[in-house]
Amino acid sequence: xxxxxxxxxxxxxGEEHTLADKESLACYxxxxxxxxxxRPGAVVLPANEEEICRIMARCHAAGVPVTPRGSxxxxxxGSLGRPEGVVVQTSxxxxxxxxxxxxLTATVQPGVVTSALHRAVEAKGLFYPPDPGSMNxxxxxxxxxxxxxGLRGLKYGVTADYVMGxxxxxxxxxxxxxxxxxxxxxxxxNLNQLLVSSEGTLGLFTEVTVKLIPKPQAKKTMxxxxxxxxxxxxxxxxxxxxxxxxxxxxxxxxxxxxxIEDYAKVGLPLDVEAVLLIEVDGHPAQVEEDAVAVRRIxxxxxxxxxxxxxxxxxxxxxxxxxxxxxSSLARVKPTTILEDATVPRSCIAPMVKFIQDTARKYxxxxxxxxxAGDGNLHPTCLTDERxxxxxxxxxxxxxxIFDTALAMGGxxxxxxxxxxxxxxYLPRLVGESGIRVMQGIKQAFDPTGILNPGKxx
Amino acid sequence: xxxxxxxxxxxxxGEEHTLADKESLACYxxxxxxxxxxRPGAVVLPANEEEICRIMARCHAAGVPVTPRGSxxxxxxGSLGRPEGVVVQTSxxxxxxxxxxxxLTATVQPGVVTSALHRAVEAKGLFYPPDPGSMNxxxxxxxxxxxxxGLRGLKYGVTADYVMGxxxxxxxxxxxxxxxxxxxxxxxxNLNQLLVSSEGTLGLFTEVTVKLIPKPQAKKTMxxxxxxxxxxxxxxxxxxxxxxxxxxxxxxxxxxxxxIEDYAKVGLPLDVEAVLLIEVDGHPAQVEEDAVAVRRIxxxxxxxxxxxxxxxxxxxxxxxxxxxxxSSLARVKPTTILEDATVPRSCIAPMVKFIQDTARKYxxxxxxxxxAGDGNLHPTCLTDERxxxxxxxxxxxxxxIFDTALAMGGxxxxxxxxxxxxxxYLPRLVGESGIRVMQGIKQAFDPTGILNPGKxx
Numbered sequence: 059x060x061x062x063x064x065x066x067x068x069x070x071x072g073e074e075h076t077l078a079d080k081e082s083l084a085c086y087x088x089x090x091x092x093x094x095x096x097r098p099g100a101v102v103l104p105a106n107e108e109e110i111c112r113i114m115a116r117c118h119a120a121g122v123p124v125t126p127r128g129s130x131x132x133x134x135x136g137s138l139g140r141p142e143g144v145v146v147q148t149s150x151x152x153x154x155x156x157x158x159x160x161x162l163t164a165t166v167q168p169g170v171v172t173s174a175l176h177r178a179v180e181a182k183g184l185f186y187p188p189d190p191g192s193m194n195x196x197x198x199x200x201x202x203x204x205x206x207x208g209l210r211g212l213k214y215g216v217t218a219d220y221v222m223g224x225x226x227x228x229x230x231x232x233x234x235x236x237x238x239x240x241x242x243x244x245x246x247x248n249l250n251q252l253l254v255s256s257e258g259t260l261g262l263f264t265e266v267t268v269k270l271i272p273k274p275q276a277k278k279t280m281x282x283x284x285x286x287x288x289x290x291x292x293x294x295x296x297x298x299x300x301x302x303x304x305x306x307x308x309x310x311x312x313x314x315x316x317x318i319e320d321y322a323k324v325g326l327p328l329d330v331e332a333v334l335l336i337e338v339d340g341h342p343a344q345v346e347e348d349a350v351a352v353r354r355i356x357x358x359x360x361x362x363x364x365x366x367x368x369x370x371x372x373x374x375x376x377x378x379x380x381x382x383x384x385s386s387l388a389r390v391k392p393t394t395i396l397e398d399a400t401v402p403r404s405c406i407a408p409m410v411k412f413i414q415d416t417a418r419k420y421x422x423x424x425x426x427x428x429x430a431g432d433g434n435l436h437p438t439c440l441t442d443e444r445x446x447x448x449x450x451x452x453x454x455x456x457x458x459i460f461d462t463a464l465a466m467g468g469x470x471x472x473x474x475x476x477x478x479x480x481x482x483y484l485p486r487l488v489g490e491s492g493i494r495v496m497q498g499i500k501q502a503f504d505p506t507g508i509l510n511p512g513k514x515x
Numbered sequence: 516x517x518x519x520x521x522x523x524x525x526x527x528x529g530e531e532h533t534l535a536d537k538e539s540l541a542c543y544x545x546x547x548x549x550x551x552x553x554r555p556g557a558v559v560l561p562a563n564e565e566e567i568c569r570i571m572a573r574c575h576a577a578g579v580p581v582t583p584r585g586s587x588x589x590x591x592x593g594s595l596g597r598p599e600g601v602v603v604q605t606s607x608x609x610x611x612x613x614x615x616x617x618x619l620t621a622t623v624q625p626g627v628v629t630s631a632l633h634r635a636v637e638a639k640g641l642f643y644p645p646d647p648g649s650m651n652x653x654x655x656x657x658x659x660x661x662x663x664x665g666l667r668g669l670k671y672g673v674t675a676d677y678v679m680g681x682x683x684x685x686x687x688x689x690x691x692x693x694x695x696x697x698x699x700x701x702x703x704x705n706l707n708q709l710l711v712s713s714e715g716t717l718g719l720f721t722e723v724t725v726k727l728i729p730k731p732q733a734k735k736t737m738x739x740x741x742x743x744x745x746x747x748x749x750x751x752x753x754x755x756x757x758x759x760x761x762x763x764x765x766x767x768x769x770x771x772x773x774x775i776e777d778y779a780k781v782g783l784p785l786d787v788e789a790v791l792l793i794e795v796d797g798h799p800a801q802v803e804e805d806a807v808a809v810r811r812i813x814x815x816x817x818x819x820x821x822x823x824x825x826x827x828x829x830x831x832x833x834x835x836x837x838x839x840x841x842s843s844l845a846r847v848k849p850t851t852i853l854e855d856a857t858v859p860r861s862c863i864a865p866m867v868k869f870i871q872d873t874a875r876k877y878x879x880x881x882x883x884x885x886x887a888g889d890g891n892l893h894p895t896c897l898t899d900e901r902x903x904x905x906x907x908x909x910x911x912x913x914x915x916i917f918d919t920a921l922a923m924g925g926x927x928x929x930x931x932x933x934x935x936x937x938x939x940y941l942p943r944l945v946g947e948s949g950i951r952v953m954q955g956i957k958q959a960f961d962p963t964g965i966l967n968p969g970k971x972x
Binding site: 158159160161162163183184204205207211212216218219228230232233234235236238239240241242243244245246247248249251252254255256260271272273295298299301302303340341342343344347400401402403404429432433434467468469470471472473474475476480483484487488489490491492494495496497498499501502503514 | 615616617618619640641661662664668669673675676685689690691692693695696697698699700701702703704705706708709711712713717728729730752755756758759760797798799800801804857858859860861886889890891924925926927928929930931932933937940941944945946947948949951952953954955956958959960971
């Protein structure tokens with residue numbers, strides 16, 4: 059990148075917050091997504107909204123691409139910059155600006171880590187439900203850009219359901235303020251919700267106001283083993299059809315369970331085909347009744363073991379099994395391709411079976427876990443990117459998995475975004491008119507195309 | 516309208532479903548919004564999605580404006596067509612296509628009446644929460660186009676929170692399918708949520724899939740009188756700050772209470788400054804506890820009477836007081852200007868006071884009622900459009916009310932839409948960049964501007 063342009067960046071954010079040396083840029087050459095690498099021209103770490111707007115205006119004038127980056131946990135290559143472009147790293151904007159107990163809102167800067175927000179609001183008896191797997195490192199700005207989900211999505215929804223207000227720096231450096239603390243607002247198009255999940259292609263968030271809810275009074279955590287996979291999947295459908303909405307209804311298959319046990323030694327049995335982690339929460343009386351219903355339905359589907367956590371420590375231990383699923387799988391082989399094909403909840407059983415059949419067909423190791431209550435599965439292929447043949451088979455397998463998800467009325471990504479890695483599938487989902495309209499929207503926000511170019515489309 | 520074009524419309528939807536005679540068109544010359552009239556060139560009542568797409572394609576080719584219309588209850592002039600244009604009336608598309616008990620979704624045609632959907636899903640133990648005041652005549656298509664709210668918004672949110680999938684006829688006659696039964700979907704921009712509240716300016720809905728939830732097991736309805744207005748408003752804030760989230764938390768001021776009593780004779784006292792209708796629902800144990808907390812907080816704020824409905828019939832009677840508020844006000848004078856200025860919940864007290872002061876300042880009768888828990892108030896001016904001087908004063912008063920709502924961090928419309936009647940205020944809320952981006956979005960969907968022209972911007 060041109061030295062004089064780097065000097066201009068330094069004049070905006072300061073010398074020490076502008077990275078352009080080889081070693082620093084190497085660190086920003088990848089994110090959590092396997093198989094993608096791209097070293098940016100420079101990285102800036104702005105201190106505030108005003109600096110972000112100035113960076114945008116400068117890059118816009120010079121035609122320099124800008125890629126926002128939180129913690130790079132998106133899993134779709136979304137935070138990789140261009141060699142000729144600038145990465146805007148939001149980690150210095152990490153203040154919780156306000157927790158408003160009367161309006162039940164929190165206003166935060168984009169670089170606040172998700173679990174830090176959890177802790178801050180829970181200390182006041184409030185609750186911010188979205189809890190992506192990466193919540194201990196992911197940022198709220200990234201969560202909003204990707205519309206992050208998590209383990210509590212079934213009952214509480216996803217990040218989009220909590221975004222009330224945004225400050226967004228547009229490519230020309232102007233600041234767009236949308237929504238706020240009023241819980242209802244239908245004035246004009248819903249730009250808030252359009253910006254959520256826009257993957258850094260429409261604007262760069264400088265402040266986020268989220269909705270909070272009262273913290274549930276009670277919770278019960280259950281871990282259930284099933285010798286027959288279809289029965290676990292049927293139990294998921296039947297729990298929801300019985301009008302019980304658990305906060306968490308997570309699934310792990312045999313491959314995943316074995317890897318978790320090898321790594322974390324939490325005492326999972328190795329002879330089961332599936333494990334469900336189920337958490338019900340709310341009023342204590344409701345929790346008791348829901349837990350009884352869950353136990354009855356799991357028994358009807360021939361579970362071989364049903365553990366209920368006696369206390370918070372044990373609950374944490376049971377939940378840990380699911381929380382470490384990705385890390386456990388990731389250590390087995392050098393490359394971990396984690397996908398998030400999503401189907402209507404009623405299709406969980408055939409979808410899991412199709413994934414397993416496909417793994418066999420292509421001679422691959424695929425562990426599947428995920429948010430079964432949401433129909434949001436994470437088939438995870440354990441592979442090695444140096445093994446070109448296996449990688450080619452993995453891509454074929456995922457292509458079939460995505461096409462099957464679409465045929466079932468599902469989608470190509472439930473929570474990780476399109477980014478670079480799923481661009482080729484998007485037209486299959488949204489069709490020609492969908493792509494045309496989305497390109498028009500991109501044009502409306504970013505006429506010169508400097509924002510996170512190459513992503514989504 | 517050109518006779519040959521009307522013939523073309525007849526060839527698509529049939530002779531008996533094409534209205535072009537003077538009497539029929541007169542009926543479509545107004546909607547529920549006072550002070551606006553515009554007689555369309557023709558009205559068509561298509562039978563299905565395919566006919567809608569064909570109408571759109573034909574109008575697009577001929578450059579003829581198209582305005583969709585459900586029941587015309589939007590209150591912002593949104594469903595008024597152009598003299599040179601066609602109104603597409605959706606009342607024949609009134610089938611509930613499917614209630615999916617496993618995925619907890621309902622798929623309906625746009626002309627289904629909101630309360631008909633309520634009854635159909637409640638018969639299966641399910642619940643579709645959005646309940647706009649007009650629910651006995653309003654349609655789901657209109658609810659989606661306006662993002663209708665209702666009396667249960669505080670706990671359950673608004674229409675947008677329940678829209679999972681849409682079929683939308685675009686101006687060129689192509690059909691856009693977005694979302695579906697998968698509860699998570701982040702593939703590309705969130706067109707679903709962009710289309711919700713787009714007020715018929717981006718596309719015409721031909722099918723809607725909504726999320727359902729289990730029907731709450733229990734409900735308790737309370738009606739509370741307050742001699743001091745500020746105390747009622749403070750009680751609202753304090754109930755929510757105490758982590759109690761009622762399903763319904765509605766406010767009526769003295770003017771409204773008097774009109775309701777004159778009309779419906781439900782036994783409301785005439786010597787109070789404010790009445791709150793409060794409903795808590797959920798698990799019976801939760802309902803009991805919430806009701807106790809509500810009663811305590813209302814007592815702390817010096818309520819003069821606290822009634823709890825003994826049974827469902829009495830609950831209905833108490834709730835009726837609020838449900839008939841608009842009809843009660845509307846019969847007092849020939850013209851009823853109902854607005855929906857919305858503020859953060861914590862600003863309810865100063866906002867109600869400002870409205871009353873403004874009414875006095877301009878010598879107007881303004882009754883205020885609305886969704887206090889949402890900060891969504893309906894100041895309702897009882898006037899006569901033939902009294903030019905009073906109408907001018909009413910407009911001045913509302914201008915001040917909107918500006919004050921904005922200054923408090925609120926918005927110009929919480930649930931009625933911008934339509935024709937609030938166009939002038941939109942730039943004050945969203946700013947120059949907001950308008951520019953919205954115009955770009957309009958351009959992306961409707962490059963020739965045939966869809967509901969003149970609305971929103």
